[in-house]
Amino acid sequence: MNPSFSSLGMRLQPPAIATLMNAALETPGVLSLAAGFTDSATLPVAEVGAAVVALAQRRGLPHHLQYGLNQGRPMLRELLAARTRQLDGGAPSQVAAEATIIGNGSQQLLYLAMQVLCDPGDIVLVERPTYFVFFEMLAGMGVRAVSLPVQADGTLDIAGIEVRLAELRASGDASRIKAVYVMSYFGNPSARSRTAGEKAALARVLAANDLLVPVLEDAAYRDLWFERPWPAPSVFAQPEWQAFPRMYLGTLTKPFATGLKTGYAHVSDASWLQRLLWLKGHHDFGSANFNQAVLETVLAGGDFDRHLGKLRVTYATKMKALSAALEEAGLRRLGWRWEEPAGGLYLWLEGPAGVDTAAGGSLWKACLAAGVLYVPGGLCLSDVPGARFARLSFGVLAPEALREAARRFAQGAAAIAPA
């Protein structure tokens, strides 16, 4: 006999990534530019080993192998708060250890935040494009994602946003807007960052529309710059956001070792943080203390930043390898466009008019036949068409494999190009 499921249980759908992974499994020898994994060759084996040894040699009982606090290790939270304040240029801000919470990746903290803010039928404002797993999370909760208009170059279209908000007011939906979600540092999938001016303008247009709703700034890729950090301060340090409840989400594992799966959030509002903590107590009453102790050790000792320095060179090199190989294979001549990003793990490609990048569509089939996978752009655009876009990840494959994957992608694109 099958169980009877809850409303949430009934709403759940298979993840888009399952379709992509099944395609990969059924296609021997396929190269994946789809997976959002990180570089395996540079994983910090020695650094993690040294941290485990250092923890074992500490005086006293080995508390790093015992349960920790629900909120996370105090010293780790101190280190993280100091790090964010430093990234924000030392501007006075409320980023503090007491206002920081550690999670099973920043994803869990995003989930907790949505649970305490949104009921079914509510609305979250998102960017175009944005993190596609976030759409799936919202859909599971019965929450609607409404995207903010952008200009042709991808910058926020403040006048368009004003119009969109007026429409939501007119339809009576404005009161259902419960949060704004932005990835303003080398975001997934576009690798785009937002300028301080764009962010400030967004804050002003929201405030002008009486939408002082919580803003969630997902900075998962902020550490992964290639040449220099993105200069815009976070929503914690920008004066225009001070009246908004703010959550800043970061991760320690994409810039170090994803296997350790540890993220964090700074939260500006005490009542929000308290509810997040109470709910985390129900989920798991604290993320693995051992992983936090390892990360605390490598952060405090400098191994984290030394490793990150190497990783930046690795990803910059891989990005250039992928981009150059796409260019050499003639993809631009086929009408495809992309910018080389200044950080992150992705190239965001715009195809020529008429291209259909959807899973199962013409490009998808041609690419599978050529032996390469990508993420269809439509997955990252909930309420506007995305069929011209594709996300290519350079995180996993080695440079030579990236070049071969690029040739295959161009081969797929050529196969469907009008004669």
Place this chain on the structure above:
Amino acid sequence: MNPSFSSLGMRLQPPAIATLMNAALETPGVLSLAAGFTDSATLPVAEVGAAVVALAQRRGLPHHLQYGLNQGRPMLRELLAARTRQLDGGAPSQVAAEATIIGNGSQQLLYLAMQVLCDPGDIVLVERPTYFVFFEMLAGMGVRAVSLPVQADGTLDIAGIEVRLAELRASGDASRIKAVYVMSYFGNPSARSRTAGEKAALARVLAANDLLVPVLEDAAYRDLWFERPWPAPSVFAQPEWQAFPRMYLGTLTKPFATGLKTGYAHVSDASWLQRLLWLKGHHDFGSANFNQAVLETVLAGGDFDRHLGKLRVTYATKMKALSAALEEAGLRRLGWRWEEPAGGLYLWLEGPAGVDTAAGGSLWKACLAAGVLYVPGGLCLSDVPGARFARLSFGVLAPEALREAARRFAQGAAAIAPA
């Protein structure tokens, strides 16, 4: 400006444990018999270190530091399924790697299970007493816990359960019953186990009442026996449960190192498992792969079981130290009763008529004055009075500290005893 919270967000309450911890913080020198932590002196520092070294020395890329699968490592799931089948005496059962999911402790899997099964207003049947954090989780979800009657000796009162189910049918509530939750191996807080006969009788009375609802068997303490494993098979191996959707929850970390925070569940129903996996994809798309790799290594190499052998001696010794010291301090003469458990981490004490164990009540205050903390029994009994009970944990304190804590508890009990 404060955020506006969801219905769930508004329902959340501070955890009971916060009250206990605050009392501890405000009372210097207090000894805690309340915390459900494990023994810190025996934590497996060398075993974890050896596993990390072994993983680092493997050929090929260090995939243990990379993202893993949402469902968990295949080899770890194989090892866990084989382990449960062995504990169940090799009886044919559906416990398989493909039907196993790894989580951030078994707590997360319990949360996921409740999310996909229960809407606000639904009912979950629980034991008297049961795991108090589960009550808080259900309350957060707006779900009601209804407890199953027991006899004076704590065994299930099948006739009483029949009456309770008839009442729920009469009130129209029976259709809201969405699950049954049992801790049948050295459970929290009573350290009681259920016989095969009791479990079979429970299955029969549920089936006879058309309640073939999902059963969740929480076996978090099953590995922590003192002299011998508890002989009753799990709900996966008992024929009486075969028509029910079943989830068996276990943990790898209470019997090894809680800092690694890794639990697992076997799930009998494919549609249920699928929804759990989809939802876990939203929560965190997979628990830390590194921790799983460490646990897989110590399980496969035997270090896990060697360590567990030592841990059993430690906990048996500590249980006896606490129980003997309570006895020597005269607690039985004050009308208190308890049985020495055959496993687990707790003594479950029943006080004399009229005692009030609640936080802030007379015993609580007398114990705080004497310098000792316990868990009030009422927290573990949702819908029946629990003021005569107290849970004492022997997990954390060393034997000498346990003896001192016992003397203090008896001193508190003596202070409130009628002259």
